[in-house]
Amino acid sequence: xxxxxxxxxxxxxxxxxxxxxxxxxxxxxxxxxxxxxxxxxxxxxxxxxxxxxxxxxxxxxxxxxxxxxxxxxxxxxxxxxxxxxxxxxxxxxxxxxxxxxxxxxxxxxxxxxxxxxxxxxxxxxxxxxxxxxxxxxxxxxxxxxxxxxxxxxxxxxxxxxxxxxxxxxxxxxxxxxxxxxxxxxxxxxxxxxxxxxxxxxxxxxxxxxxxxxxxxxxxxxxxxxxxxxxxxxxxxxxxxxxxxxxxxxxxxxxxxxxxxxxxxxxxxxxxxxxxxxxxxxxxxxxxxxxxxxxx
Amino acid sequence: xxxxxxxxxxxxxxxxxxxxxxxxxxxxxxxxxxxxxxxxxxxxxxxxxxxxxxxxxxxxxxxxxxxxxxxxxxxxxxxxxxxxxxxxxxxxxxxxxxxxxxxxxxxxxxxxxxxxxxxxxxxxxxxxxxxxxxxxxxxxxxxxxxxxxxxxxxxxxxxxxxxxxxxxxxxxxxxxxxxxxxxxxxxxxxxxxxxxxxxxxxxxxxxxxxxxxxxxxxxxxxxxxxxxxxxxxxxxxxxxxxxxxxxxxxxxxxxxxxxxxxxxxxxxxxxxxxxxx
Numbered sequence: 001x002x003x004x005x006x007x008x009x010x011x012x013x014x015x016x017x018x019x020x021x022x023x024x025x026x027x028x029x030x031x032x033x034x035x036x037x038x039x040x041x042x043x044x045x046x047x048x049x050x051x052x053x054x055x056x057x058x059x060x061x062x063x064x065x066x067x068x069x070x071x072x073x074x075x076x077x078x079x080x081x082x083x084x085x086x087x088x089x090x091x092x093x094x095x096x097x098x099x100x101x102x103x104x105x106x107x108x109x110x111x112x113x114x115x116x117x118x119x120x121x122x123x124x125x126x127x128x129x130x131x132x133x134x135x136x137x138x139x140x141x142x143x144x145x146x147x148x149x150x151x152x153x154x155x156x157x158x159x160x161x162x163x164x165x166x167x168x169x170x171x172x173x174x175x176x177x178x179x180x181x182x183x184x185x186x187x188x189x190x191x192x193x194x195x196x197x198x199x200x201x202x203x204x205x206x207x208x209x210x211x212x213x214x215x216x217x218x219x220x221x222x223x224x225x226x227x228x229x230x231x232x233x234x235x236x237x238x239x240x241x242x243x244x245x246x247x248x249x250x251x252x253x254x255x256x257x258x259x260x261x262x263x264x265x266x267x268x269x270x271x272x273x274x275x276x277x278x279x280x281x282x283x284x285x286x287x288x289x290x291x292x293x294x295x
Numbered sequence: 296x297x298x299x300x301x302x303x304x305x306x307x308x309x310x311x312x313x314x315x316x317x318x319x320x321x322x323x324x325x326x327x328x329x330x331x332x333x334x335x336x337x338x339x340x341x342x343x344x345x346x347x348x349x350x351x352x353x354x355x356x357x358x359x360x361x362x363x364x365x366x367x368x369x370x371x372x373x374x375x376x377x378x379x380x381x382x383x384x385x386x387x388x389x390x391x392x393x394x395x396x397x398x399x400x401x402x403x404x405x406x407x408x409x410x411x412x413x414x415x416x417x418x419x420x421x422x423x424x425x426x427x428x429x430x431x432x433x434x435x436x437x438x439x440x441x442x443x444x445x446x447x448x449x450x451x452x453x454x455x456x457x458x459x460x461x462x463x464x465x466x467x468x469x470x471x472x473x474x475x476x477x478x479x480x481x482x483x484x485x486x487x488x489x490x491x492x493x494x495x496x497x498x499x500x501x502x503x504x505x506x507x508x509x510x511x512x513x514x515x516x517x518x519x520x521x522x523x524x525x526x527x528x529x530x531x532x533x534x535x536x537x538x539x540x541x542x543x544x545x546x547x548x549x550x551x552x553x554x555x556x557x558x559x560x561x562x563x564x565x566x567x568x569x570x571x572x
Binding site for chain 2: 010011012014015016017018019021022023025026029030032033036037094095098099101103107109110111112113114115116117118119120121122123124126127128129130131135136137138141171174175176179180183184218221225228231232234235238239252253256257260261266269270273276277280281283284285287288
């Protein structure tokens with residue numbers, strides 16, 4: 001019996017046997033996808049033009065970085081990333097601090113706040129379309145009643161539309177940030193605060209010298225997760241503006257979709273896909289390294 | 296005494312602030328809800344109607360029966376249900392195997408995590424071409440298969456984190472008692488990770504239920520899921536706000552159940568097990 005438990009080879013075989021079905025499924029799923037985009041990214045294939053695929057070498061990749069519409073999508077995604085993550089981090093921290101107290105209905109407050117996170121993104125997009133409605137929506141009505149604004153074209157004004165999408169992302173994901181930071185706050189032992197108190201630190205000093213540094217791992221995690229999700233943002237953009245007006249709200253995913261399924265430029269779409277995959281691989285490798293250091 | 300008073304005021308201020316914040320986050324949820332109980336004309340009314348006056352299920356009936364929304368609800372249920380079942384079964388074994396025996400090393404972890412991080416739009420063109428060749432466009436298998444791309448790695452990773460929480464000694468004891476490895480897994484470990492399996496399955500279900508991009512491209516009429524059906528109604532030249540709101544409530548049910556009933560595991564799930572919460 002002792003022999004059986006310590007048999008390394010047997011143990012390994014057993015482990016592989018259990019793990020392999022899932023891994024085979026993943027390989028069958030992923031291998032053709034990777035093969036397809038890598039191969040086709042070197043070809044000129046346009047389905048609307050009846051002509052056989054033509055090998056073009058790196059021309060598609062060279063075109064990507066000169067494509068003003070791609071660069072515009074990159075910029076829009078970048079704006080959402082930078083503003084989304086910073087606003088959500090600050091607002092999320094404030095909410096986490098407010099929740100990290102003893103008060104009645106604490107559980108209820110957390111549950112209510114958490115509801116937006118999982119709402120179907122298409123539903124969220126539709127719902128904000130009602131809220132943003134220029135003439136009959138509640139948002140302009142409230143702004144008007146408070147004498148803040150005469151009325152804003154939330155989704156039709158090219159200089160506003162991207163920020164309207166930002167607001168939807170903030171609405172849906174700030175609670176997620178807040179709950180992660182709350183988990184971080186709750187894991188800080190009380191003794192740490194007591195020690196800081198004994199040392200005569202003011203609450204502000206304690207916050208900046210004790211609380212914030214201890215929250216750093218959680219902030220890193222939040223930033224990584226939000227980066228991944230905002231990088232692939234599609235649904236709310238598609239529902240609210242479809243990338244418009246013009247290309248003012250086009251993100252990377254929306255632009256890739258347009259190239260593939262409106263212009264049917266399969267070769268170029270594949271090159272776009274490879275570029276985005278490489279960008280995310282960098283993020284994934286950072287994440288794996290950080291996770292390993294943690295545990 | 297004054298200090299005590301001051302502290303009380305401060306707490307009151309914090310509570311008010313929190314209520315304002317919660318109101319901001321809840322208002323859109325409330326807005327879907329009232330929308331489903333409004334007459335058509337009330338959507339084009341100024342000032343907007345903030346409280347429902349029509350307490351009937353007319354909008355629900357109209358969208359599900361007359362517009363054929365029921366079909367998309369069923370499609371979503373079938374696709375999300377089968378995807379959840381297959382992904383969960385595969386992930387129980389794989390998550391256990393990787394979590395307990397730590398094989399595969401960094402490369403395997405990296406492979407699985409990259410799948411979770413990759414933008415789905417990358418896979419859309421290749422999958423579309425493949426499904427067209429295999430005549431799978433507008434069928435359930437196309438959606439069930441493509442959702443594996445993110446749901447299977449997710450479920451493996453989450454279940455693995457629950458397996459890692461269990462001390463190895465529990466299983467060792469069973470082995471010493473004469474259990475085979477598989478029996479030890481089935482009789483000892485599986486019951487202990489069951490909460491993790493349930494949580495993982497719920498997330499997988501909601502992700503499949505909410506998915507939009509793949510369903511938008513891989514379906515036409517027969518296999519249209521709820522989000523695609525909703526999006527189609529928005530695209531029409533006359534937006535049926537009341538009907539859409541009713542459908543939106545139905546679409547939100549699984550998400551709300553997940554948040555309310557499994558709040559404890561919400562963050563753990565969304566961070567693939569990285570934050571235990």
